[in-house]
Amino acid sequence: MDVEKAKAHVPDSEYFEYNSRDAIIYALGIGAHAKDDIHYIYESHENFTVFPTFVVAPGLAAAGLMSWPGIEFDLTRILHGEQYIEVYEPLPADAKLRSESRVVDILDKGSGALFLSNVTTYDDRSGKKLSMQQISTFQVGSGKFGGAKTSPHEKKVEDTPKRDPDAVMEEKTSVDQAALYRMGSGDLNPLHVDPNFAKMSGFKEPILHGLCSLGFATRHVIKAWADNDATRFKAMKVKETGKVVISNAWVQLSQASSKPTVDEKYASKM
Template identity: 60%
Template sequence: MDKKTACAHIPEPSEFEYNTRDAIIYALGVGARAKEDLCYVYENAMDFKVLPSFIVAPGFQAHTLMDWPGVEFDLQKVLHGEQYIEVLHPLPAEGKLKSEARVVDILDKGSGALILGNVTTYDENGKKVAVQQFSTFQTGYGNFGGDRTSPHEFKAATVPDRAPDAVIEQKTSVDQAALYRLGSGDMNPLHVDPQFAKMSGFKTPILHGLCSLGFSTRHVIAAWAGNDSDKFKAMKVRFSSPVLPGQTLVTETWKTGNRIVFQMKVKETGKIVISNAYVDLTEASELPTVPTDLASKL
């Protein structure tokens, strides 16, 4: 890893054009359903909205490390470590976006290198609409003498030491990853190709971490923002363990003012898959509202 070269590289901005169909396919890919989420899956709904986490699609397109100068990249050894998303303005139903990607730091974690990549996205009028940070862990590329921490890193949350204030549960489809890759543009074969998954050290294809993030975004907005995604400000998650398509996701949430701290577990195994996470809202409800179909059975 060559941190100086990587941080100095300035790629051409990435252009991303989408319409309501793209936003709907993404919403379906992160578990939205017509019964509870008509505003995300029906373009003629009076309150049609684009899920704020859809911003990962243009961000992912811009944040391509495969040919990035100074970065040693191996698709079979890459893991998505953490993700930060800040949406400054609600995304329009359709539009043209331009994203600028930068590597801001490379950390030496011993067993691998953690690459911090920031993506800033603008609309076609040049207005800044979102800021993201992708934390990408490249296994086997550590011990290069770099720093272990960075002032550029968006910090994770601490989960309160008490019972959750609201718990949301939803089963994923066995085809969840196959659908999500179409809506997000993340075509990594790890999530659909059994042979590639085995070469990467997994028994079967795993769900995209950003797909689990999308589920958790929906869950928090439904429970604590009256399903009004315009109240979304920012979020940070840490990916702790993989999810298999078909498993049940359980999102445990704690209200701390307008910040909803959460973690996500797999019901069938009890493993935490997203940890030390939060969503910041412009205004959080005093009490949660959990749709009947998403109420926890725990």
């Protein structure tokens, strides 16, 4: 790994066009329901809203590392590490987006290398800045190259409160969730659908995208704490591990309910 060469590289802007159909497929991929979440999956609804974490789709397209100077990239050893999302404006129902990507650091974690990428996304038609994301990508087996273990550029998670949860929600994903999510998110890594590729990568079978779990979790928080109004979403950060799908995560809302509203079908059965 050549850290300074990777940080110095300034790629061309990445353009991403979508319409309400694409946003709806994404919403279905993170488990949105016709009964409760119709404003995310019906383009003619008076309050139709593009779910804010859909911005991961243009972010992923812009943050591609396969041919990035200074990085020795191997798709079979790639895992999603952490994700930070900050939204400044609601996403339009249809748009042409422009994203600018930079590798701000490469960390040496011993067992692998962690690539930190910042992606800033704009509405190309209006010029408005819509979102900033930080994507950390872990490549197994690429560590021990003598790099730093921490970075001042890294977005930190908030400390987890030392108390019992204020609310617990449960929802079972479909066996076809990954196949649906990859179509809505644009993350076409065969790890999530091809059994042979999954085995080559060290898994027994295709695995669900970490960002799909992120979408589910965000949807639950918005449903419980924001009256299912996704326009209140401001920012979130998640840290993933090998055992717990998402841990040390937080979501910031522009306005939150004083008490959570948890639908009975999502209530914990524990």
